[in-house]
Amino acid sequence: MLIGLVLGDRKCREALHNVLRAFDYDCITVGHESVIQELAACDNIDAWVFDAGHDELFDILAKSDKYLLPADNLPVPGVDPHFDTWCEGLLRQLDSALKKPAYEQAGASWSDVSSVWILGASTGGGPALRTFLAGIGNGHNAAFIIGQHTRLGDHFHLSDLQNANPALNVSFARGVKQLRPNDVLIAPPHAQLEFGLAGRVTLSNAAYSGGYTPNINQMIYKWLDADLPGKGVIIFSGMDDDGAQGCVKAAESGIPVFAQLPESSICDSMPSAVIDNGSAVFVGTPLNLASSFLDRANRGR
Known part of the structure; x- marks a missing residue:
């Protein structure tokens, strides 16, 4: 998805550009009116985020028949x-x-x-996740949901x-996604995930409650209720104890x-909380975790 960004304030423009890029939106920043008119006349831009109160700019963008969001x-x-x-x-x-109006190739690979x-993480979780994902290779036919505490201003790059593992398909949750083997779906911090039939994961309009975004406990509770194999x-590495109660369940x-x-x-703090409450059946380094995961995957649980 390509977002056209038209903001006069340089600091706001650069910060918002970084946020959109971090959450897997392609983004183009435009300022010259002739360029805006040219882009508004074509179908390349999916939505515009622009300075509110600029009537002439609104009139130009309105002709594009695209989604408009005044900033x-x-x-x-x-x-x-x-x-x-x-x-x-x-x-x-x-x-x-x-979001896409139809499910992505419904039923194509979910059965596999x-x-x-x-995969839950927070502070220090990035390097651990990369090592784990690099260690699992492919051929396991698993799909993964990553819940890592982050703020919108942080750079969490796909x-x-x-x-770390080119065999995986890494993406941010958006609209409706049907899970396939080797999918790695990253939960964004601004909205909860809903798990539906046949491996469909939907990004809802509901925000997480509590002090963590995403909230790993809440993610686990919804995932536990879903019909998933x-x-x-x-x-993984992280501050506080988010995820510990979900792991008990x-x-x-x-x-x-x-x-x-x-x-x-x-x-x-996070892994220690899970170990201390007795819910962990295996404890190891990220590479040990990858090896244990593959052992379990190969013997079909």
Whole structure:
């Protein structure tokens, strides 16, 4: 999806461009009126985010028949603490407006998915996730949902994870996605995931509650209620104890819970909470976790 960004303030323009790019939207920044007129006349741009109160600009963009989002009351990034909240609302509107009208090749490969695992992480989780994903190779027919605490201003690039294992298909959750083998779906912080029939994952309009975004406990609870094969949870490096209570529920349901070895974690609070409450059946380094996952996948749980 390509977003046209027309904002006069350079700081706001650059910050919003970074947020959109971080959440897998292609983004083009335009300023000259002749260029705006040219782009508005073609079908390349899927939506426009533009300065509110600029009547002439609105008249030009309205001719494009594309989704228009006036950037009214945009907080100043780095100064106004409400910038992240404003961006969350923008992303919810874009996700809702631009989601694909039909399911992606419904039923094409879902039947081949052998398991769906939740990968939870926070501070220090990025390197651990990359090492784990690099270590699992392909051929396991699993799909993964990543819940990693992040803020909208953070740079969480898909390429970091995709480059770790080119056999995987890494993407942000948007609209409706049907899981396939080797899919890695990243939960954005601004909206909850809903799990439907035949491996369909939908980005809802509901925000997470509590102090974590995304909230790993809430993700696990919804995932536990879904009809999905071969479930499992792995908790990597992170602060506090998000995910610990969800792991207890998972363990009570007979679902395997793995945790990163605290000594190998940049921040050991999250994996330690899972180990301390007794829900973890395996503890190891990210490479150990990859090996144990493959052992379980190869023997079909």
